[in-house]
Amino acid sequence: MLILSQIGFAMERRKPYIVAALLLAALTLTLRISLQNGEKRIREDADRAFKTAVERHYTERIERFRYADNLALSPDVERYATVPPFDRKIKNYTLRTPKGKMVYTFRDSLSETKAKRLLNEYILAGTNPVNPDKLNALFREQLALLKIDGKTGTVYRSGKAKRCSRDSLPPSSAYFTPLYTLDITGEIKAQAWVDYGFHTVWRHVDSTFYWFLLLVAAGVTGYLYVCRMRRRERPVRGIAIDLDKQELLVNGVQCAIPKLDLALLDLLLEREGECVAREEIKQRFWEKDENADEKIDTHIKMLRKILRDFPEHRIVTVRGRGYYLVTGGSDTRKAAARPGHGG
Numbered sequence: 001m002l003i004l005s006q007i008g009f010a011m012e013r014r015k016p017y018i019v020a021a022l023l024l025a026a027l028t029l030t031l032r033i034s035l036q037n038g039e040k041r042i043r044e045d046a047d048r049a050f051k052t053a054v055e056r057h058y059t060e061r062i063e064r065f066r067y068a069d070n071l072a073l074s075p076d077v078e079r080y081a082t083v084p085p086f087d088r089k090i091k092n093y094t095l096r097t098p099k100g101k102m103v104y105t106f107r108d109s110l111s112e113t114k115a116k117r118l119l120n121e122y123i124l125a126g127t128n129p130v131n132p133d134k135l136n137a138l139f140r141e142q143l144a145l146l147k148i149d150g151k152t153g154t155v156y157r158s159g160k161a162k163r164c165s166r167d168s169l170p171p172s173s174a175y176f177t178p179l180y181t182l183d184i185t186g187e188i189k190a191q192a193w194v195d196y197g198f199h200t201v202w203r204h205v206d207s208t209f210y211w212f213l214l215l216v217a218a219g220v221t222g223y224l225y226v227c228r229m230r231r232r233e234r235p236v237r238g239i240a241i242d243l244d245k246q247e248l249l250v251n252g253v254q255c256a257i258p259k260l261d262l263a264l265l266d267l268l269l270e271r272e273g274e275c276v277a278r279e280e281i282k283q284r285f286w287e288k289d290e291n292a293d294e295k296i297d298t299h300i301k302m303l304r305k306i307l308r309d310f311p312e313h314r315i316v317t318v319r320g321r322g323y324y325l326v327t328g329g330s331d332t333r334k335a336a337a338r339p340g341h342g343g
Contacts, residue, residue, distance in 0.1 A: 006012065019223065021269040023216055034209035042148055042196060043175055047157050048176045049142035050154075050192040058182075061128045064118055085112040093184065096260050098325040104184045121183035129132040130156045130182070139192050145324060147203050150196035157189045172193050237328050239313060241266045250310050251328075260285065261302050268303075321330055 092105040093115050131133055136154040143152065153170055156163045157179075171174070174195040181294065182188045240249040241262060248255045248262055257265070264285065268276055286292035298325060300315060307313050312328035 006066075007167055023220070023308065027212065027216055029074055029235055030209050031205075032213045034206040035201060037206040037208075039206035041206075042200060045146045045148060045204075046143065046175060046192070046194050047177050048147060049148070050139055050190075051180070052142050053192070054180065054182070054190060055129060055139035056123075056228055058121065060116065061124050061130075061132075065120075065124060065128055085102050085116040088112050095119060115184070118182070118184040121188055122185055125183060130157065130167040130188075132156045132163050135190065136192070139194075145195060147200070148196055149200050150194050152192065152194045155191045155193075159187050227271050237312075239265075239269055239327055241269060248306075250307065250313060253310075255306055257306055258302070261299055261306070264299050265325075267302055268323065269327075272325050272327060275318045275322050275324045279322075281322065 035173075049292070088111070089107075089109040090112050092103055093104045095104070110338040111215055132154045135156070136152055139154060140152050143149075150175070151171075154165045170193040176193045179189050179191045182190055218326050237251055241247070243249055243262065243266060246259055247264060248257045248265070264281070267281070267284065278293070281296055282289075282292045286295055289295065305314055307315065314326050315323050316326055
């Protein structure tokens, strides 16, 4: 039983540290998951931003194409690029040129709008190809709207030829978007990269982390409040004496007591567990009083009456010697070892 009691006491003392360690571990795990989700969201947003930049760049180039003199192109090819598409799905697209007819077949049926854009990118590659610097500027604009900061760059591939934006080369930490196919032949591709920092990741942290942080803060506040209330509710043990205010508190309860009795009890409390001789009491309180012995007995009796409602605190008589005070925190076995004591 003693061993179990010691284990229970040790666990009770370590309980706050165990709770704090568990909360810290849970908070760390939640932060890690939230940061991972944040990075995933950033990359998804970067992909969408680049797609939007590619679409805007295409729109700008096709508009210039429509109002420019494209002398290098045949009227048939120019007409393909400028005629609006129908609202339908197609399986193949036929392009007639002075050199002959080319038929492009898609793996799956596409809307004519998307198919026409793929065809137009093929036509534009010869007259108004993708400008990597302009595409990068449009990409940065879209990233700014999504609160993604950092260095960026774009890459344009046409067959074996490769062109990059004027920005610095991408570091190893940069994220690359997928390589998007732009034209109907599959030879023209574009890609972007962004090297975002930790502050961008922090801005995209999953809201779950903030909710969990709020719950932890509320839980810690509640735990501290409960501990504080328990300490308040816990019964106060012991004797407290304030001679200046003439106050006596026993187990937190204020007791009425005469001034001389309070001083006598204070003497016994100073020497708690040790015998205070009757002669010492006489010298301090009734040095020249012939009735000192009777007065000592009277005041000791009064003190016992005051402590009667608090059985863990008592005054023990050592016959022929004097008195000592036993409180709830005293070792009562010392009293039992003294010969000739009584109550």
